[in-house]
Amino acid sequence: MPTGELEYKLAELAAKLDKPERENLKLLLSMAAGGLISGHASTDDREAQKQALDIAQKSLPLLQRNPKHAVPDGIVHIGRAPFFADDDLEALDKESRLYRSHAKRFHNHYVASDAPVAKEIALSSAINEFLTDKVGPALPTNKANYLYYDSPGLGIDPHVDKDVFSLNVLTMLEHSGARKSVLKLYPNGTTPITLELQPGESLVFLADRVTHERTPTTGDENIRLVSFGYAIL
Known part of the structure; x- marks a missing residue:
């Protein structure tokens, strides 16, 4: 069977x-893509690795609901x-600092959930109108998490998100210190889009179909973000 047909199968x-x-199938494809991007393949055949990654990457969007408007990458x-006022960002920054002590380790970073300000802002009409x-x-989806990467070696391996974060609004609140860690997106295979969000900037993306990672922190690097989850209807 031609490889171009496998994603449709x-x-x-x-x-x-x-x-x-479907979530389990998506997880398996995500793990396959992440492993191939990270160089953890069971074969040294570069062409086979490229074909396998291409199939995994192209299959992920086909498993999801399609947005009403085209978002190719x-x-x-x-x-x-545009949906965040200065007061919103200040409130999120303040609450994220207070909630650091509530954060639990999740794989290779720390997460704090159920913070009232973040949950309220995630429900704002301004965000809803923008996304619509x-x-x-x-x-x-009532998911509003603070994310912390604030000691050396913290990050997150290549992956895609679950349905509750099929549409992710990810906002940088602080990035201080060494500033070596970056966010990488892999919308079209092995060539990444590398992002260095500045405090107050957001990435809005289809996180259940675009493989993405946060590279490890170094030295005195300190990163705080807030992530809001939405499901496409």
């Missing part, structure tokens, strides 16, 4: 699965977001 299989089974917005205009109706 996987999509046909996914259409016959229930939601938990999965990136909706990069930069200062860009991708069509999107439902808040």
Whole structure:
């Protein structure tokens, strides 16, 4: 079978699965893509690795609901977001500092959830109107997490997010110190888009279909972000 047909066979299989089974299939494809990007392949055949990664990357979007408006590379917005007022960013920055002591380690970074200010802002009409205009109706999933990468070696391996973060609004609150860690997106295979968000800037992207990673922190580097999750209807 030509490799160009395999992603559609996987999509046909996914259409016959229930939601938990589709999530498991998505997880397997995400792990495959992440492993190949990280160089953890069981073969030294570079062409086979490239083909396998290409299939995994092309299959992931086919397993998801499509936005009402085309977002070819999965990136909706990069930069200062029009839906955040200065007061919003100040409130998120303040709350994220207070909630650092509540954060729990999750793999190779720290996460604090259930912070009231973040949850309230995630439900704002300004964000809803922006997302609806860009991708069509999107439902808040009540997921608003503060993320902390504030000691050497913290990061997150290449992955895609679960359905509750199918549309992710990720906002930088602080990046101080060594500033070596970056966010990498892999919308089209092995060539990454490298982002160094400045405090107050946001990335809005289709996180359940674009493989992404945070490279490890070094030295005195300190990163704080807030992540809001939405589901595309």
